Amino acid sequence: MTAPVRTHLARAESDPAGLPDDAYAELLTADGDDLEALCALADHLRREAVGDQLTFVANRNLDTPVAADPGRADPLVDEAWALGATEVCVQGPLPADAPTTAALDLVARITGRAPLHLHAFRPAEVADAAARLALSPREFLTAARDAGLGSVPGTAARILDDGIRAWLTGGTDIPAARWTELVTTAHEVGLRSTATMVYGHVETPAEQVAHLRALATIQDRTGGFTEFIPMPILPEALPTARRVADRGCGDPGVERQQSRIARTRSVRSSTRETRALYAVARLLLHGRIDHVQAAWPKLGAELTVAVLRGGADDAGGLLLDGALDPAAGAEAGRRLTLGDVERLAAALGRTPRQRTTVYGDASPERQAVLRELAAPR
Structure with a gap:
């Protein structure tokens, strides 16, 4: 193990969230034995924070244009409930010609059909x-929120x-400060949210x-x-x-952007980078955000493990697809089964736990529906 990484990890053992930012940046470059030691510490902190459970939620994703169309959405919501879901997730912009009240109508209609948590x-x-x-x-x-939105x-x-x-x-993105303001406002009115990062392009450690x-x-302020x-x-x-030449992307010159593109081709996210990022996130967010989710639809089976x-x-x-309209969500065709989760948990030496969106226990009734549908016929 290199001396700087040894120093950072020794300090992180007693104060994982207290390192200076340049130390975390250096840990993000860890490889070989350094990477293994970093991941081992992150796994220890995971066990300390949440124990040896593998949590999962039974949910269905719907694109917003689908969710805003009662004729398409209503049977899909009914089907999600019948399949054992506890959550419906809706993402994407409203159609340009949608009624003024379309967003609130969508919330009231979905949550009025079944006691599902709406994440939208x-x-x-x-x-x-x-x-x-x-x-x-x-x-x-x-x-x-008053109409039924859950998070x-x-x-x-x-x-x-x-x-x-x-x-x-x-x-075309909203500014970072605006993203922060809107998420913070959601928290302040009592709505929880996920936190995300898309990595592996041109960003530095x-x-x-x-x-x-x-x-x-944000978490320190709102929880x-x-x-x-x-x-x-x-x-x-x-x-x-x-695309860069056409749009300019708001940076000083197209030449600089094309240089970034060339760089992207050589720094696309790797197994090493992904493992280091997940581990550093566990350290820096320790005591703030207990749960770090493996983005399995984008990682694949081996990297998820x-x-x-x-x-x-x-x-x-x-990501329950159902049979009525499997293409109704953005990640259609990618799903886990209860059996998949149980096998994954066994391989990791953990106990699978079906959770709600906000990490409570799914009701025994919901768990029974999911288990019954997963049983061999």
Whole structure:
């Protein structure tokens, strides 16, 4: 083990969340024996924080245009309930021609059909729904909460750095400060949220640490985050040189952006980077955010196991597709079964636990429905 990493890990054993940012940035570059020692410490902290459980939630994802259409959404919500779900997650912008009250109508209709937890409206979608109703975001979130909204996705955080966000989306993302304001407002009106990061493109270790630090600051203020979910960027989400040339991306020049693209091709997220990031997140967020979710739809089976052995504790959602319209959600075709989770837990030496969105225990009735449907026929 190298001397700097040995020094950082020795200090982290007694104060995992108390290292200076440059130490966390150096730990993000760990490899070989250094990486194994970092992941071992993160796994120890995971056990200290949440024990030897592997949690998961039975949920269904719906794209917002689907959820806003009663003719499509109502039978899908009924089916999700029949399949044992406790949560419906809705993400994506409302259709441009949707009625002014579409967001609140969606909330009331879904939660009125079944006692499901509705997890909906990313920060940009909160701002859009509020503007349609001529309300402030706080007024909209309060009205949505009163109509039955349970929590909001803390997605589209990407990296909370305006230059990186502009590069990734051509300037279409809301500013990092606006994302922070909207998530904080949701917490202040009593709505919990996830916290996320999309990594593995052009951000540096120091920028990853700054993102984690921004999330920690929000959590210190509100306590509203339920879990942290790091997600590697997918190839189709990377900007192309033509997109950069067309949009400019808000940076000083196209040449600089094309240089970033060339760099991206050589620094795409690796197994090493992913393991180090999950482990450092466990350290920096220790005592703040107890749960770190393995983003299995984007990691694949082998890397999911690796991060669960190095700081992560939650398997996320089963993503129940159902038979009526399996393509109704953004991650259609990717799902876990109860058997998958049980086998994964056994391999890790942990006990599977079906949770709610906010990490309580799923009701015995919901657990029984899921187990009955998973039983051999």
